Amino acid sequence: MRILWVLPYLPWPTSSGGKTRQFHLLRSLAAAGHRITLLVQSKTPLDEATRQALQPLLEQLIVMPRRALRSPTTLLAVAASPLPMLASINGHAQALSQRFAELLEEQWDVVQIEHSYSFQPYEQALQLAAQPFVLTEHNVESALGGATYDRFPAWLKPLVRLDQWRYRRWERRVMSQAARVVAVTEADARVLSEIVGRPVPVVVNGVDAARYAQVSPAYASNRLLFIGNYEYPPNVDAVEWAMDEVMPSVWQARPDARITIAGYALPESWRQRWPDARIDWHGFVPDLTALQEQAAVFFAPLRQGGGSKLKVLEAMAAGLPVVTTAQGVSGLAVVAGIEYDGGEDAAALAAAVLRQLADPGAAERMGAAGRAYVARAHDWSVAASQLLAVYQAVNGSGRAVCE
Numbered sequence: 001m002r003i004l005w006v007l008p009y010l011p012w013p014t015s016s017g018g019k020t021r022q023f024h025l026l027r028s029l030a031a032a033g034h035r036i037t038l039l040v041q042s043k044t045p046l047d048e049a050t051r052q053a054l055q056p057l058l059e060q061l062i063v064m065p066r067r068a069l070r071s072p073t074t075l076l077a078v079a080a081s082p083l084p085m086l087a088s089i090n091g092h093a094q095a096l097s098q099r100f101a102e103l104l105e106e107q108w109d110v111v112q113i114e115h116s117y118s119f120q121p122y123e124q125a126l127q128l129a130a131q132p133f134v135l136t137e138h139n140v141e142s143a144l145g146g147a148t149y150d151r152f153p154a155w156l157k158p159l160v161r162l163d164q165w166r167y168r169r170w171e172r173r174v175m176s177q178a179a180r181v182v183a184v185t186e187a188d189a190r191v192l193s194e195i196v197g198r199p200v201p202v203v204v205n206g207v208d209a210a211r212y213a214q215v216s217p218a219y220a221s222n223r224l225l226f227i228g229n230y231e232y233p234p235n236v237d238a239v240e241w242a243m244d245e246v247m248p249s250v251w252q253a254r255p256d257a258r259i260t261i262a263g264y265a266l267p268e269s270w271r272q273r274w275p276d277a278r279i280d281w282h283g284f285v286p287d288l289t290a291l292q293e294q295a296a297v298f299f300a301p302l303r304q305g306g307g308s309k310l311k312v313l314e315a316m317a318a319g320l321p322v323v324t325t326a327q328g329v330s331g332l333a334v335v336a337g338i339e340y341d342g343g344e345d346a347a348a349l350a351a352a353v354l355r356q357l358a359d360p361g362a363a364e365r366m367g368a369a370g371r372a373y374v375a376r377a378h379d380w381s382v383a384a385s386q387l388l389a390v391y392q393a394v395n396g397s398g399r400a401v402c403e
Helices: 017-031 048-057 072-080 085-090 094-103 120-129 154-177 186-196 233-253 269-273 289-294 310-317 346-358 360-377 380-395
Strands: 002-007 035-042 060-065 110-114 134-136 180-182 223-227 258-262 279-281 297-300 322-324
Touching: 002 017, 017 035, 017 048, 017 310, 017 380, 035 094, 048 060, 060 094, 072 085, 085 120, 085 154, 094 120, 110 380, 120 154, 134 380, 154 186, 180 380, 223 233, 223 289, 223 310, 233 258, 233 269, 233 346, 258 289, 297 310, 297 346, 310 322, 310 360, 322 346, 346 360
Parallel strands: 002 035, 002 110, 035 060, 110 134, 134 180, 223 258, 223 297, 258 279, 297 322
Antiparallel strands: none
């Protein structure tokens, strides 16, 4: 198949769940022989390492710059546009719209667009060309704003409610035009199907299960691990909650426990805010397996967010027992006490952490159960097959698209 894939960020380095998903799906489709042109609007320039990672997967890589967040155009759009804030930040890009329109003069089997907030520059060209497209939503964006909006001052709350209303209206507008809307979890698919008025297929988040199968965690190490992209507010909230309310209880019972917190855009202020020698701070780590092999438990105290969490899937694939909330395992068919441990408040999470640290043998058994679940249900080959089934339905050709 000839695929035009449209993204609002470069999918390399894989510093977030969204980027990891894009890269591995692109790699899986390319390995199956599909010919992909990737059009990216990026806030960061294309460097040589990124080019070398992506170019072998693609027929063509086109990177268009996104204007600065504080540019006059963006500030005016956010203030005056009927679009929601995220759509304004990523929209009103004339050069991108023109390049996309030129690409639509060619023949494509599938046009794949990621995230409704990225859609505005493509809407007119798609309508003029009568080009069907597939839209993937990684979250229900209109319901996701809590972690971001909670950080706004009280006097901005009326604007927050207005923006949430605008996003709900924007979702309906974008999804009504898509040939297929794709979700990443069954729960999101149910919500999105109510918005769009028809069934919404699921393409799960995945893991390179064979790679993580080589990891051997240190179940007796007394070390917890959390990894996240801290441009994403739910991950910031998770760390702040853990440090302020959960870890003090853990350390009261187990003063020898340690925690590693790693990931892209780690705030420097955290080192001063929690100056405890038992906390190891890392920035972006390209290869997670080294940190996973030093850890006994993956601790993900997530209260907000959407979709399914790649960091949780990767930890399970590595054989780490996961201590988390219901939000942390949203979209996963796992059972508390078997594939993961956890709770919904700070006391329950601290108790779950202490259970796992107290019994390395039980922690290893839980890690093995999680690893088996991920290998069965969330390998990237599973996700790629689901996506290809969506493409075949859109094509309506009845022919196999992947041998």
